[in-house]
Amino acid sequence: MVLTEVTGELIHIFDSARNVAVLTGAGVSAESGVPTFRGGGDATMWSWRGRPVTELSSAEMLATDPTLVWEWFDYRRGLLKELSPNPGHYALAEWEGRFENFALITQNIDDLHRAAGSMNLLELHGNIWRARCLRCSSTFEARESPLEQNPPLCLVCGGPSRPDVVLFGESLPEGVFERAEEAASRADLFFVIGTSAVVYPAASLPIAAKQGGARIIEVNPERTDISILADVTVLGRAGEILPQFVTQRG
Ligand SMILES: NC(=O)c1ccc[n+]([C@@H]2O[C@H](COP(=O)([O-])OP(=O)(O)OC[C@H]3O[C@@H](n4cnc5c(N)ncnc54)[C@H](O)[C@@H]3O)[C@@H](O)[C@H]2O)c1
Ligand SMILES: [Zn+2]
Incomplete structure (x- = not known):
C-alpha cells in the first residue's frame, strides 16, 4: 500500500505496537542538509x-593514503558541524520512551540522532x-574541526588513528549488527526510513523483521527496493x- 500521509489506521498500528525497531539511512538527515549518496534530489554527492x-x-x-582519507573526512566534518537535527530526528528521539522495546538502528555516521536526544x-x-587507534584499537572522541593534526593521535598510546567509520571493503563493527538483527527479529513494527536499502548487510534487516512477523512501514519520498517488502510505503x-x-490525532 502506498500513502502520502499518516492515516488513522497507521496511527492505530503505531499506538498498539510494543516492540519497535527503526532503520534509518542518509535520507533522514537530508532535510538537515547532509548530502545523500543515491537519490533524494538536491544534495547528492x-x-x-x-x-x-x-x-x-x-x-x-x-591503506595507501591515510592522510587523504582524513582530509576527506575533515571536509565532511566541516560541513556537518554546522548542521542540526530536523523534526524527523526529534520525532524518533521522542519515540524512544513510548514502547516496551525500541531500537534505533542507523547507517548514518553524522551523529544527528544523538544530537536530537536519542540515547539507545x-x-x-x-x-x-570518533577516531580509532591503528596501534591499540582504542576509540576516542575527536571533535576538533578542522583537524589540528592529521592523523589525530591516540589518547591512550599516541599512535596514529583512523576515522571510526566503516569504509567500503570493511565489515561492520563486531556485535552491533547482531544486536540490530535481534531487535529486527523481535519487532512487531519495523520502520525503514530514508534508506535506498541497497547496502548490505543493513538491507537484510527489514527482511529479518518481516520473517519475524513485523509489519514494515517505509518512509521515503521515492519507492525503493524495500517497497515490495513493506506493508505500507509512506511517500514523503x-x-x-x-x-x-504522534501529533495528528483524529
Ligand atoms: N548522514 C550520513 O551519515 C550519511 C550520508 C550519506 C551516506 N552515508 C552512508 O552511505 C550509505 C548510503 O546508504 P543510505 O541508504 O543510507 O543512503 P542513500 O544515499 O543510498 O539513500 C538515501 C535515501 O533517502 C531517501 N530520501 C531523500 N530525502 C529524504 C527525506 N527527506 N526523507 C526520507 N527519505 C529521504 C532517498 O530517496 C534515498 O532512498 C550508508 O552506508 C551510510 O552510512 C551516510
Ligand atoms: Zn592507541
Missing part, C-alpha cells in the same frame, strides 16, 4: 577533488566524530511524515 566518494571512503585508500543508538557504520520526507505519528 558523488565526488570530491575529482575522486569518487566510494574510492575516498575505502579500506584500500586508507545502534550505529552500524560508526561515527564521524521524514521530517514531515514522522511527526505525524
Whole structure:
C-alpha cells in the first residue's frame, strides 16, 4: 500500500505496537542538509577533488593514503558541524520512551540522532566524530574541526588513528549488527526510513523483521527496493511524515 500521509489506521498500528525497531539511512538527515549518496534530489554527492566518494571512503585508500582519507573526512566534518537535527530526528528521539522495546538502528555516521536526544543508538557504520587507534584499537572522541593534526593521535598510546567509520571493503563493527538483527527479529513494527536499502548487510534487516512477523512501514519520498517488502510505503520526507505519528490525532 502506498500513502502520502499518516492515516488513522497507521496511527492505530503505531499506538498498539510494543516492540519497535527503526532503520534509518542518509535520507533522514537530508532535510538537515547532509548530502545523500543515491537519490533524494538536491544534495547528492558523488565526488570530491575529482575522486569518487566510494574510492575516498575505502579500506584500500586508507591503506595507501591515510592522510587523504582524513582530509576527506575533515571536509565532511566541516560541513556537518554546522548542521542540526530536523523534526524527523526529534520525532524518533521522542519515540524512544513510548514502547516496551525500541531500537534505533542507523547507517548514518553524522551523529544527528544523538544530537536530537536519542540515547539507545545502534550505529552500524560508526561515527564521524570518533577516531580509532591503528596501534591499540582504542576509540576516542575527536571533535576538533578542522583537524589540528592529521592523523589525530591516540589518547591512550599516541599512535596514529583512523576515522571510526566503516569504509567500503570493511565489515561492520563486531556485535552491533547482531544486536540490530535481534531487535529486527523481535519487532512487531519495523520502520525503514530514508534508506535506498541497497547496502548490505543493513538491507537484510527489514527482511529479518518481516520473517519475524513485523509489519514494515517505509518512509521515503521515492519507492525503493524495500517497497515490495513493506506493508505500507509512506511517500514523503521524514521530517514531515514522522511527526505525524504522534501529533495528528483524529
Ligand atoms: N548522514 C550520513 O551519515 C550519511 C550520508 C550519506 C551516506 N552515508 C552512508 O552511505 C550509505 C548510503 O546508504 P543510505 O541508504 O543510507 O543512503 P542513500 O544515499 O543510498 O539513500 C538515501 C535515501 O533517502 C531517501 N530520501 C531523500 N530525502 C529524504 C527525506 N527527506 N526523507 C526520507 N527519505 C529521504 C532517498 O530517496 C534515498 O532512498 C550508508 O552506508 C551510510 O552510512 C551516510
Ligand atoms: Zn592507541
